[in-house]
Amino acid sequence: xxxxxxxxxxxxxxxxxxxxxxxxxxxxxxxxxxxxxxxxxxxxxxxxxxxxxxxxxxxxxxxxxxxxxxxxxxxxxxxxxxxxxxxxxxxxxxxxxxxxxxxxxxxxxxxxxxxxxxxxxxxxxxxxxxxxxxxxxxxxxxxxxxxxxxxxxxxxxxxxxxxxxxxxxxxxxxxxxxxxxxxxxxxxxxxxxxxxxxxxxxxxxxxxxxxxxxxxxxxxxxxxxxxxxxxxxxxxxxxxxxxxxxxxxxxxxxxxxxxxxxxxxxxxxxxxxxxxxxxxxxxxxxxxxxxxxxxxxxxxxxxxxxxxxxxxxxxxxxxxxxxxxxxxxxxxxxxxxxxxxxxxxxxxxxxxxxxxxxxxxxxxxxxxxxxxxxxxxxxxxxxxxxxxxxxxxxxxxxxxxxxxxxxxxxxxxxxxxxxxxxxxxxxxxxxxxxxxxxxxxxxxxxxxxxxxxxxxxxxxxxxxxxxxxxxxxxxxxxxxxxxxxxxxxxxxxxxxxxxxxxxxxxxxxxxxxxxxxxxxxxxxxxxxxxxxxxxxxxxxxxxxxxxxxxxxxxxxxxxxxxxxxxxxxxxxxxxxxxxxxxxxxxxxxxxxxxxxxxxxxxxxxxxxxxxxxxxxxxxxxxxxxxxxxxxxxxxxxxxxxxxxxxxxxxxxxxxxxxxxxxxxxxxxxxxxxxxxxxxxxxxxxxxxxxxxxxxxxxxxxxxxxxxxxxxxxxxxxxxxxxxxxxxxxxxxxxx
Numbered sequence: 001x002x003x004x005x006x007x008x009x010x011x012x013x014x015x016x017x018x019x020x021x022x023x024x025x026x027x028x029x030x031x032x033x034x035x036x037x038x039x040x041x042x043x044x045x046x047x048x049x050x051x052x053x054x055x056x057x058x059x060x061x062x063x064x065x066x067x068x069x070x071x072x073x074x075x076x077x078x079x080x081x082x083x084x085x086x087x088x089x090x091x092x093x094x095x096x097x098x099x100x101x102x103x104x105x106x107x108x109x110x111x112x113x114x115x116x117x118x119x120x121x122x123x124x125x126x127x128x129x130x131x132x133x134x135x136x137x138x139x140x141x142x143x144x145x146x147x148x149x150x151x152x153x154x155x156x157x158x159x160x161x162x163x164x165x166x167x168x169x170x171x172x173x174x175x176x177x178x179x180x181x182x183x184x185x186x187x188x189x190x191x192x193x194x195x196x197x198x199x200x201x202x203x204x205x206x207x208x209x210x211x212x213x214x215x216x217x218x219x220x221x222x223x224x225x226x227x228x229x230x231x232x233x234x235x236x237x238x239x240x241x242x243x244x245x246x247x248x249x250x251x252x253x254x255x256x257x258x259x260x261x262x263x264x265x266x267x268x269x270x271x272x273x274x275x276x277x278x279x280x281x282x283x284x285x286x287x288x289x290x291x292x293x294x295x296x297x298x299x300x301x302x303x304x305x306x307x308x309x310x311x312x313x314x315x316x317x318x319x320x321x322x323x324x325x326x327x328x329x330x331x332x333x334x335x336x337x338x339x340x341x342x343x344x345x346x347x348x349x350x351x352x353x354x355x356x357x358x359x360x361x362x363x364x365x366x367x368x369x370x371x372x373x374x375x376x377x378x379x380x381x382x383x384x385x386x387x388x389x390x391x392x393x394x395x396x397x398x399x400x401x402x403x404x405x406x407x408x409x410x411x412x413x414x415x416x417x418x419x420x421x422x423x424x425x426x427x428x429x430x431x432x433x434x435x436x437x438x439x440x441x442x443x444x445x446x447x448x449x450x451x452x453x454x455x456x457x458x459x460x461x462x463x464x465x466x467x468x469x470x471x472x473x474x475x476x477x478x479x480x481x482x483x484x485x486x487x488x489x490x491x492x493x494x495x496x497x498x499x500x501x502x503x504x505x506x507x508x509x510x511x512x513x514x515x516x517x518x519x520x521x522x523x524x525x526x527x528x529x530x531x532x533x534x535x536x537x538x539x540x541x542x543x544x545x546x547x548x549x550x551x552x553x554x555x556x557x558x559x560x561x562x563x564x565x566x567x568x569x570x571x572x573x574x575x576x577x578x579x580x581x582x583x584x585x586x587x588x589x590x591x592x593x594x595x596x597x598x599x600x601x602x603x604x605x606x607x608x609x610x611x612x613x614x615x616x617x618x619x620x621x622x623x624x625x626x627x628x629x630x631x632x633x634x635x636x637x638x639x640x641x642x643x644x645x646x647x648x649x650x651x652x653x654x655x656x657x658x659x660x661x662x663x664x665x666x667x668x669x670x671x672x673x674x675x676x677x678x679x680x681x682x683x684x685x686x687x688x689x690x691x692x693x694x695x696x697x698x699x700x701x702x703x704x705x706x707x708x709x710x711x712x713x714x715x716x717x718x719x720x721x722x723x724x725x726x727x728x729x730x731x732x733x734x735x
Contacts (some may be wrong), residue, residue: 507551
């Protein structure tokens with residue numbers, strides 16, 4: 001880090017020579033000669049001014065309109081009213097709150113007239129005198145400011161510069177990495193606010209050019225995990241729309257983290273956004289396990305003109321998770337790739353964040369274990385059968401999942417230097433789609449859909465190999481042992497529950513449905529798990545604002561849990577809900593009156609016909625395709641992680657999207673607003689209970705919402721469940 005500083009008061013000497021004659025007239029009759037005197041430290045207690053010069057009139061001595069101290073012997077030549085000083089200011093003073101101020105009391109060494117006036121003045125006269133002095137000080141300040149407005153402002157300005165050599169992914173074709181010089185310039189403006197600019201200098205046909213971005217326009221800084229480069233992406237609203245960030249790569253991972261820490265701190269200083277996330281924050285997780293949060297605007301869900309999703313500013317927080325869930329009470333749970341549950345401690349920072357970018361407490365060590373996968377590919381030969389000799393157009397015989405990159409057991413490395421191997425390579429028999437006894441999957445050709453059994457039309461096969469690696473980092477997270485979880489859901493409370501307990505439901509890694517007991521705002525980790533019986537393994541669960549619990553079984557069917565209340569947190573029984581035709585559901589989310597689900601083909605479905613007396617609804621309606629995850633908030637906001645979003649250069653996978661036009665009269669909304677992406681894997685808005693500004697367009701919707709609140713608040717759950725059982729004989733079977 002290089003530091004440059006400039007300070008001072010720039011004044012043209014000619015201006016002082018052009019001052020009026022009456023201001024330049026010396027006290028002596030001789031022709032004055034301007035002498036540049038140096039400042040000297042003078043002890044006022046020992047310095048006795050000439051009384052015939054300075055103490056002719058007590059009113060004059062009490063005036064503080066102009067004060068200056070000169071070396072001894074020069075005071076006869078200058079009169080304080082006609083000094084050449086233009087400005088005098090003090091940076092501050094230290095006051096002891098336990099000692100009375102002595103600004104207006106007599107002290108040893110002061111002029112006799114001032115001492116006499118201070119000793120014999122009445123309290124009323126002293127107050128009047130103090131008031132006059134303050135008025136004179138204010139008048140002097142105004143006079144000096146008006147007289148010297150044409151001068152250049154005298155300020156102290158600091159500029160910090162950080163330089164380095166990096167690589168930049170070019171914006172134009174052919175897209176490739178090129179060597180660049182990067183410079184971060186931080187400075188304080190005249191208003192005292194921090195601002196920063198990031199410059200990227202590059203050579204184009206022998207000419208030096210640059211691109212730049214103001215850090216107060218940066219919406220997110222994202223580490224990009226790669227086995228070849230240590231890179232990160234810089235997003236602005238415009239580049240978010242284009243799906244084309246500024247991507248920079250450092251020589252080492254430590255250098256990348258240093259740049260990320262400096263840039264994140266500079267962005268926070270420019271925006272004044274430091275400290276932990278609020279209870280209303282929107283949380284998200286990238287495909288690499290990095291955790292981000294964004295403070296929502298109140299108009300984010302406004303109808304009909306919401307704040308665009310690409311304007312949201314995301315901040316990274318330490319830790320490593322696969323999934324995260326929250327509610328509006330500030331309780332946040334997460335699940336790592338090793339299925340260990342974690343609870344948020346209230347801090348911020350951790351990881352590579354240091355100093356002001358991280359809190360000093362509530363930061364703990366965190367570990368996570370992740371599997372690295374490679375694929376062994378083979379093609380059938382009429383003579384030798386399946387072998388590792390493929391066609392010239394085939395993929396690599398050892399490759400990644402796409403087949404575009406060659407990956408073998410020897411050249412495959414951990415995800416980054418922070419990760420270390422904890423096992424050897426082994427065959428993964430849990431590959432999606434199933435395997436045979438040797439772990440193979442069969443298909444007609446590369447690439448295609450694979451199955452665990454061979455047919456006469458299958459000419460290729462593949463086998464997935466896995467190896468575990470471990471990450472050790474820090475963040476504001478505490479582990480909740482001992483049960484491993486696959487899914488987690490917190491009730492999206494709009495207000496604090498009366499008994500203080502928060503409903504938390506989870507799915508274990510074995511498919512068991514669990515209910516957490518003792519979760520409160522003061523004890524977010526709870527005390528124990530309560531097992532909820534099922535007749536088959538489950539994969540997803542979600543609880544709504546009014547204790548509506550929905551879940552998805554491993555076979556893709558949906559279930560509704562009846563009679564769940566704050567007094568009966570586990571409920572009574574499961575009610576089967578038919579899935580969409582020929583589709584298997586894999587994940588769902590429940591809000592206030594909205595239930596949305598995602599199937600294995602990445603279709604998004606909306607549950608119609610949900611009422612307080614008929615909470616399981618009537619049918620599924622298709623909304624969108626290419627959806628990976630869905631999150632429904634306490635105000636029935638619908639957010640998703642979408643794939644295949646069109647950008648300026650290519651399709652983007654893993655994009656955070658927001659459903660616009662959602663209101664009680666149109667709960668499905670009408671279009672998507674695309675936000676940050678790609679590379680995102682999870683988002684949750686279940687903590688955002690900020691009510692958008694109301695207008696005349698949704699007054700009727702507001703009335704229907706109040707009606708639903710009134711009906712949902714009744715304590716007739718048992719009667720409601722009985723009616724539901726009687727009405728839904730065609731669609732559901734009671735288990």
